[in-house]
Each structure stands twice: as structure tokens, then as C-alpha cells.
Amino acid sequence: MRIRFALAGLVAALVATGAVQAQDFKPRIVRFGYGLVDNSNQGRAARMFAQEVEKASGGKMKVRAIGNASLGSDTQMQQALIGGAQEMMVGSTATLVGLVPEMAVWDTPFLFSNAKEADVVLDGPVGDKIKAKLEAKGMVGLVYWENGFRNLTNSKRPVAKLEDLNDIKLRVMQNNVFLDSFKALGANAVPLPFSELFTALETRAVDGQENPYNTIVSSKFYEVQKYLTVTNHVYSPWIVTVSKKWWDGLSAAEKKVLQDAAIKSRDFERKDTREEAAKALADLKGKGMQVNELSAAEANRMREKLVSVNAGIAKSVGQQTWDEVNAAVQQARNA
Ligand code: TK8
Incomplete structure (x- = not known):
């Protein structure tokens, strides 16, 4: 009996010191x-x-x-x-939305205003x-x-106003929020997996795409995309x-x-x-991309169009999730 206790004690001590960890x-x-x-x-x-x-x-x-x-x-x-x-x-x-609809809440345009x-x-x-x-x-x-705040690129023209998007064939991630968002902006939105994106841009199967600066650099989209518009339309x-x-x-x-x-x-x-x-935008300019910011008025017009998709997101993620997320954002913003 005593020996057993002693042994148990020894094992406990060994576990505590991590000596038996290898077996785990x-x-x-x-x-x-x-x-x-x-x-x-x-x-x-x-x-x-x-x-x-x-x-x-x-x-x-x-x-x-x-x-x-x-x-x-x-x-x-x-x-x-x-x-x-x-x-x-x-x-x-965004690619998980088909399995977990609530994930779509992260695709809400302008949900977060900073990282x-x-x-x-x-x-x-x-x-x-x-x-x-x-x-x-x-x-x-x-x-x-963090993937990051997404920005718009294309090979057709500088996008300075909403109407500039009209005949642009734009690759979006494979979910309805992205599809609806860019349709609302007037673009011809086409869902496509990321793995097919570079070739699609290169062969001009699509004219544009949207991703954070980091990805535009690392995936060398600057080789096949001339124009970059600073939109920061959603945090991914x-x-x-x-x-x-x-x-x-x-x-x-x-x-x-x-x-x-x-x-x-x-x-x-x-x-x-x-x-x-923080340094990617300068890099992209150095690579020859033509970068433009939106005027405050145009940014607002786009924002209003994009916010029109919110009701649909609330519906698909459920009102409760929508409210919880928005309350959490407000709390973080006021902190
Ligand atoms: C990478 C993708 C990518 C995403 C996209 O697999 O598809 O545009 O931004 O980061 O998940």
C-alpha cells in the first residue's frame, strides 16, 4: 500500500516536471x-x-x-x-461560408476600421x-x-469613380457576400479560387481582383495589373x-x-x-503600378452601395450573430 502511494507520488512528480512528457x-x-x-x-x-x-x-x-x-x-x-x-x-x-454561414460576417464591407x-x-x-x-x-x-484590408486592382483603367467599374470583369472569392458586394458596385463579378487567379489575370480571362497589398506583392499581381485603387473595402x-x-x-x-x-x-x-x-504600397509603385486614392465623395458613394449588402449578410448569418458582432465592434471602437 505504502509503496503504491510512493510510486503514485513519484509519477505525479515526474508529470509535473515534464519528465514523462515524451510518452505523450x-x-x-x-x-x-x-x-x-x-x-x-x-x-x-x-x-x-x-x-x-x-x-x-x-x-x-x-x-x-x-x-x-x-x-x-x-x-x-x-x-x-x-x-x-x-x-x-x-x-x-470567406471560403468557409458554404460550411459555416456565420463566417460571412467577416466579409461585411467596412466592418472593422483598423486592425x-x-x-x-x-x-x-x-x-x-x-x-x-x-x-x-x-x-x-x-x-x-491577418490577411488584411483588401484593395482593388485591374488591367483596364484607373478606378476613380463608381462607374469606372461597370464593364470590369472582377474575380471575387467564392461566396455570396463578395459576389453581391461587387455586383452592387456595378462590376461583372466572377467567383474563382485563388489558385487560378494569376493565370486568369495574365490571360485576361478577368480584368481585376481585390486583395491586400501583401498578396499583390507576393503573388506578383503587379506584373499583370496596372491600376491599383486604395479602397480598403473589407478586412479579411x-x-x-x-x-x-x-x-x-x-x-x-x-x-x-x-x-x-x-x-x-x-x-x-x-x-x-x-x-x-506598411511598405508594400511604395513597393508596388516602384514596380510600375499606377495607384489612386478615391475622392471622399466617391469613397462615400461606394460605401453606400456596399452597405446595401448588409441586410443580406445579417439574414444569412442570423440576426443574433450579426448583432453580437456589431456590438463587439462598437465596444472595441469605444475602448
Ligand atoms: C489564399 C486565399 C487568399 C484570399 C483570396 O488561399 O482568395 O483572394 O485573399 O488569401 O485565401
Whole structure:
């Protein structure tokens, strides 16, 4: 009896000091897919995450960061996660709307007026609540990363007023909020996966697209797009997700390593993205892009058109989610 107690005490002490931790980790290969090129904010943060996981698991968990949509477009990777054929990915929340309609709330034009508001709301209770809805669909959401405020580019003409968009064939992300938003602005909006975008721009299958400065730089859109209009029309989050099938087979220690590393990668990624964005516009001008800002009057006209899609978003995400998100934004704004 006494010996047993003593042994139990010893085991407890070993667990507390982490000495038995190695047993909590199995050798694992984690395929972590993303859509952008290796030399992008997405790629840098994916590699940082990989290093953290490897270090914290004593080399047992090896994360393979695989970019360029080599494992598939956002929606293809989601399906692979759900089926258990791939362990992890990072991609746009916008491409998850077909699975979790509430995700569309992040696509609300002009929802956030700065990155700080986005951080507070996404990392707060309502951000968590929407992220948690992924579980019922076969994925576990870990953290939101920053894609960033989106701006408009095209190869036809400078867009200085609403009417300039009229005959522009514009690639949008694959969801109805983006489709409706740009239809409301008068553009000919076409949904297309990101992985097909460069070629579509190059062959002029589409005239334009919208993405944060960082992506316009890293994906070399400046090679095939002459005009950039500073619109900052919406803040786009990325979300890091895990296959639930795979996640459910992990030990508590393994889950914690992934969760902790995800938080570190989030903080790293946001800082890196913001630093890069701060100099990206100058970079793009240097590459020959013609950049224009909208006059206050034109910005307002666009804003009014875009805000007309809000009622539809509220309907598809549900009034309660809509209200909760907007209250959280107000609170962050007034803080
Ligand atoms: C990358 C995409 C991209 C997004 C888009 O896979 O599709 O335009 O902004 O970042 O998720």
C-alpha cells in the first residue's frame, strides 16, 4: 500500500516536471497547406509555426508547410481536412461560408476600421464562438491570422469613380457576400479560387481582383495589373484549421503544443503582415503600378452601395450573430 502511494507520488512528480512528457508524443507528420507562395506572409508564418511545433514536441511532431496551393485550393483542402486526408491548413474565412454561414460576417464591407478592432473582435468571445462552429463540420479552428484590408486592382483603367467599374470583369472569392458586394458596385463579378487567379489575370480571362497589398506583392499581381485603387473595402481574416478526425486522436499534450504554437504564429504573422503592408504600397509603385486614392465623395458613394449588402449578410448569418458582432465592434471602437 505504502509503496503504491510512493510510486503514485513519484509519477505525479515526474508529470509535473515534464519528465514523462515524451510518452505523450507520437511521431507525427503534419501536412499544413496554404494557398500563397512560399515567400509570403502566409508562408513565413507557416514555417514559424512548424518550427515551434517541432521544438515544443521534442522533434516528434514534424510540420510540413506546403504552399502554392500544391495541396489544393482553400475549398479542396477543407474537404481533405474533413475527410482526414490532410491534417492542417490556413486559408480565407470567406471560403468557409458554404460550411459555416456565420463566417460571412467577416466579409461585411467596412466592418472593422483598423486592425486593432479586428484583433479584439476575432480573438474575443464572438470570434471564438464562430470559430467553434467549424467542429460540427469536421474541422477545429485554432486561430485567426491577418490577411488584411483588401484593395482593388485591374488591367483596364484607373478606378476613380463608381462607374469606372461597370464593364470590369472582377474575380471575387467564392461566396455570396463578395459576389453581391461587387455586383452592387456595378462590376461583372466572377467567383474563382485563388489558385487560378494569376493565370486568369495574365490571360485576361478577368480584368481585376481585390486583395491586400501583401498578396499583390507576393503573388506578383503587379506584373499583370496596372491600376491599383486604395479602397480598403473589407478586412479579411485567415483562419488556421485542423482536421477534426485527426485532432480527436491526439493526446492532450499534442493538442496543447499545436494550440500554443498557433497563438505564437498568430502574433508573429500579424506583426509581419503589418510591417510588410506598411511598405508594400511604395513597393508596388516602384514596380510600375499606377495607384489612386478615391475622392471622399466617391469613397462615400461606394460605401453606400456596399452597405446595401448588409441586410443580406445579417439574414444569412442570423440576426443574433450579426448583432453580437456589431456590438463587439462598437465596444472595441469605444475602448
Ligand atoms: C489564399 C486565399 C487568399 C484570399 C483570396 O488561399 O482568395 O483572394 O485573399 O488569401 O485565401
